[in-house]
Amino acid sequence: MPDTSRTAAPTSPLARRQLLLFTGKGGVGKSTTVAALGVRAAELGMRPLIVELGHRASMAAIFSFALSSEGADATIDHEPRPIACDGRLSAMRLEQDEALYDYIVAQVKIRRLARAIAGNTSLRGLFGAAPAVREIVTLAKLEA
Structure with missing residues (x-):
């Protein structure tokens, strides 16, 4: 059987949405969930952008290996920057x-x-x- 794990089905919830909002109490796994969904969306051929609001920069900590291996500093600021998945997954922080x-x-x-x-x-x-x-x-x- 062919491997379809890297192809987004048009009916996939990720493929049907342009914007997903994650909210909730601290410590419940929002950042981990967002990071995992971002990676999965990139694996499916999409170009997700993770936008963090405020001063916390969880994605920089989660993806620090990707940032430092590219020789860039581990900061995410107000402009989108590729952070993983061969540049298909990007992140930015919005103040x-x-x-x-x-x-x-x-x-x-x-x-x-x-x-x-x-x-x-x-x-x-x-x-x-x-x-x-x-x-x-x-x-x-x-x-x-």
């Missing part, structure tokens, strides 16, 4: 403050005014207090 700034720039179009808005402490307090603003701009960044 909500950066996403908010990018969203303001995209909406306002005038960079100087966007910087003034993003740097205004009163407005930053409003953005921080308003429900789901950071989550919305983060999703907008992922869509871009």
Whole structure:
């Protein structure tokens, strides 16, 4: 029988989704699950991008062997970078403050005014207090 383990079936849940979100309490295995699914998707011929939110960089720790063997430093930042599976699996880290700034720039179009808005402490307090603003701009960044 031919080996079909490396071919994504069109009905595979991984093949049918463009975005998978993983949330939950700390220590339940989110990072491990994401890493395993990312590797599997890459093995199936897809080009998955793992996006971590915030300061934690679990993927850098999980895939450090891949980063150091390529001679690169073990950092994952705001730009996607290949981390495993011959470059088919990539990762990036997305900071909500950066996403908010990018969203303001995209909406306002005038960079100087966007910087003034993003740097205004009163407005930053409003953005921080308003429900789901950071989550919305983060999703907008992922869509871009």
